Amino acid sequence: MIIPFIIIALISLMIHVMEPVKEIVLDRLNGKITYPKTFIDKEHRTIEFDSLHVYRTLTTSGDFAITGKKIFIKDRKFNYTWTLKSNECLEYWSFMVWYMDKNRPLPLGTAFNEYRLQDFERRKAEGFSKPLFPGTFHTPERTPSQHRQRKEIGGW
Template sequence: MAPVKEIVLDRLNGKITYPKTFIDKEHRTIDFDSLHVYRTLTTSGDFAITGEKIYIKDRKYNYTWTLETNECLEYWSLYVWYMEKNRPLPPDTAFDEYREKDFERRKTEGFPKPLYPSNIPTPEATKEQQAVRRKIGGW
């Protein structure tokens, strides 16, 4: 009875589409940059920490949805890494067939600096590509 709910991440346009609610008749699409994200810990009746949730708030429509899994921080990190169109695609086999085309797109754009700051190194798929990025983009 419950419909499938999917979050659609549009890397090139910086948009995210999230599932419709009971009130809305359609999915909502907003800028990824406009989201506000909150991390909370869940507790039991005796205040023992039992897990964590990520709340994602869309201020434009005053709507909040929850990313609730045992690995919510890992999921959110993947979303942010994927949405960072100036960095290489995240390290997963699901993206392997798109890596070369994505590299060429970023090369054509001159390897612009990343949109979101990060302390996590994001090297290219190969050492040769990494050298090209350093030479052209300087980072």
């Protein structure tokens, strides 16, 4: 009686061990995103960020009560969809869009602090082009003087 449960547990353990690492690699300067490989695929797929199709859904329980939100990202080229699984999926997607827009400053937070000056100088040399992706969120520069320079040179 216990043998089927042991077999199921061993198969589940094998699948868990063999399952590939799920990581998304964002290439800001080239505008590409590399998304996780599936169980069957042998390699990650890399596509243009602006070719993704993104949509949001609400999740419900058995009695149709709203239990949360999910964001689905679809790669139309390979007909593959993956889900952003996070309690703050909209904030996560906003962060991805902000980061992938190479004409905007790097997102807020300490992770990018050592790269902010280099990124500012790169954007300044390019003339502070308008953002690639429209958005309603405010993207301030690190310092007020940098913000003034952006307004003077780029006009935004």
